[in-house]
Amino acid sequence: MPPDPTQPVLRVSHLSKSFVVHAQGGLALPVLRDVSLAVSPGECVALVGRSGAGKSTLLRCLYGNYRADAGSIRVRHRNDNVELAGAEPRVTLDVRRRTLGFVSQFLRVIPRVPAIDVVAEPALRLGATETEARRRAEFLLGVLGIPPRLWLLPPATFSGGEQQRVNIARSLIVDYPILLLDEPTASLDEGNRAGVVELINQRRDAGTAIVGIFHDAAVRDAVATRIHDVVPPGAQP
Amino acid sequence: MTGRPLLSVRELTKRFGNRVACCDVGFDLWPGEVLGIVGESGSGKTTLLNCLAGRMTPDAGSVIYDSNASGLVDVHRLSEARRRLLTRTEWGFVNQDAREGLRMGVSAGANIGERLMAIGERHYGEIRQTATDWLGRVEIELDRLDDRPTDFSGGMRQRLQIARNLVSNPWLVFMDEPTGGLDVSVQARILDLLRGLVENLHLSAVLVTHDLGVARLLTHRLMVMQGGRVVEDGLTDQVLDDPQHAYTQMLVASILPA
Numbered sequence: 001m002p003p004d005p006t007q008p009v010l011r012v013s014h015l016s017k018s019f020v021v022h023a024q025g026g027l028a029l030p031v032l033r034d035v036s037l038a039v040s041p042g043e044c045v046a047l048v049g050r051s052g053a054g055k056s057t058l059l060r061c062l063y064g065n066y067r068a069d070a071g072s073i074r075v076r077h078r079n080d081n082v083e084l085a086g087a088e089p090r091v092t093l094d095v096r097r098r099t100l101g102f103v104s105q106f107l108r109v110i111p112r113v114p115a116i117d118v119v120a121e122p123a124l125r126l127g128a129t130e131t132e133a134r135r136r137a138e139f140l141l142g143v144l145g146i147p148p149r150l151w152l153l154p155p156a157t158f159s160g161g162e163q164q165r166v167n168i169a170r171s172l173i174v175d176y177p178i179l180l181l182d183e184p185t186a187s188l189d190e191g192n193r194a195g196v197v198e199l200i201n202q203r204r205d206a207g208t209a210i211v212g213i214f215h216d217a218a219v220r221d222a223v224a225t226r227i228h229d230v231v232p233p234g235a236q237p
Numbered sequence: 238m239t240g241r242p243l244l245s246v247r248e249l250t251k252r253f254g255n256r257v258a259c260c261d262v263g264f265d266l267w268p269g270e271v272l273g274i275v276g277e278s279g280s281g282k283t284t285l286l287n288c289l290a291g292r293m294t295p296d297a298g299s300v301i302y303d304s305n306a307s308g309l310v311d312v313h314r315l316s317e318a319r320r321r322l323l324t325r326t327e328w329g330f331v332n333q334d335a336r337e338g339l340r341m342g343v344s345a346g347a348n349i350g351e352r353l354m355a356i357g358e359r360h361y362g363e364i365r366q367t368a369t370d371w372l373g374r375v376e377i378e379l380d381r382l383d384d385r386p387t388d389f390s391g392g393m394r395q396r397l398q399i400a401r402n403l404v405s406n407p408w409l410v411f412m413d414e415p416t417g418g419l420d421v422s423v424q425a426r427i428l429d430l431l432r433g434l435v436e437n438l439h440l441s442a443v444l445v446t447h448d449l450g451v452a453r454l455l456t457h458r459l460m461v462m463q464g465g466r467v468v469e470d471g472l473t474d475q476v477l478d479d480p481q482h483a484y485t486q487m488l489v490a491s492i493l494p495a
Binding site: 020023066090 | 267425428432471472473475478482483490
């Protein structure tokens with residue numbers, strides 16, 4: 001059953017996050033204070049704010065990579081609303097497996113694993129056959145301009161832009177209802193950037209809810225349906 | 238989320254004389270989960286692992302395992318014979334030093350075949366065929382089947398030990414620094430192998446390591462131990478990227494970037 005497009009699939013309420021640095025005598029650095037945000041299917045929300053405002057921290061909290069101190073992050077998952085703030089690891093992992101995709105700025109390279117297998121892995125985990133997962137991985141790598149001669153090589157030796165495109169392919173091989181994008185086009189040239197924009201827009205128009213950081217104004221204008229200002233705690237009234 | 242834990246650990250404590258090796262440890266391990274136990278030497282990781290695997294008797298606490306064959310069992314209240322059967326059939330244990338986990342005096346094939354015989358396999362030809370398949374899966378040349386592990390390199394021995402443990406399709410595998418003491422290139426091969434096997438066989442595992450890179454690659458969850466106590470636990474990437482406890486922050490900050 002497709003999600004009701006008028007109902008948010010991601011709902012953030014009163015989210016707060018500080019980093020406490022014990023090596024600095026327990027210094028507390030507040031990064032997010034009382035952030036609320038709701039995202040519906042087919043929306044692409046661009047997080048905007050100056051460097052250090054907390055955009056990446058917010059995105060990482062939404063993925064469960066950073067721990068929220070207070071507030072709620074509810075996602076629509078398996079026809080249910082699941083709380084991610086303070087969730088058990090197995091709950092977060094299940095949400096990540098099926099519902100929540102994340103494109104980070106950098107690919108975390110796995111030693112010895114060929115690019116095509118890196119890309120295919122999330123689909124295999126969801127039960128796709130080897131043939132089907134490979135076919136989709138080849139399609140995505142092709143669309144993203146990774147030459148076939150690189151498919152069977154581990155991405156450790158790839159350029160930054162190639163690694164980023166492998167990363168994007170890995171995150172798009174599953175049709176996640178919610179996608180989080182952290183500068184997905186940062187190290188890409190113009191031609192490849194256009195290809196990524198095209199893929200993002202296809203997903204958005206097919207009903208994926210997207211939250212992203214897009215430094216490049218042209219990319220942001222091309223994909224975003226809405227802007228969310230991220231304001232650092234010190235600058236709030 | 239439904240189902241029940243594969244392993245339930247409560248208030249586990251082990252002392253050596255006056256020294257507390259692990260204190261009041263409790264957690265649930267769910268089917269398909271890989272739990273990493275990290276901390277410095279002397280933090281109690283290996284003692285905890287040995288208590289979980291029934292190799293050491295704790296002073297207090299319980300380890301309840303959901304056995305495929307016999308339902309919920311209290312690991313430390315089983316008879317010696319039943320515990321040994323469990324460790325040879327439904328469990329595996331990968332030692333840091335492969336010589337402790339292998340029988341060095343018999344062939345590679347016999348090392349793998351032994352566990353098959355423990356689960357009732359009697360047909361010699363089939364045992365030999367399965368052993369050959371497993372040599373291939375752990376990337377050992379098939380013509381080494383009749384060689385003894387004394388003639389193998391450290392990395393090959395470790396891969397043989399992994400094959401010996403996984404051939405009986407265990408549900409739960411304990412691993413103590415499985416890549417410790419090996420060259421970096423050999424480590425990468427074993428990590429890649431373990432990662433693939435854990436994923437494809439849907440294994441549950443408890444892995445002790447002091448190497449946070451190994452933990453990131455292989456585990457879903459982490460427990461951080463210091464002085465015998467769990468000071469922090471959670472999703473692996475969360476613990477490593479957003480460490481909360483002073484000790485975890487120190488451990489994470491101590492890694493040399495590659």
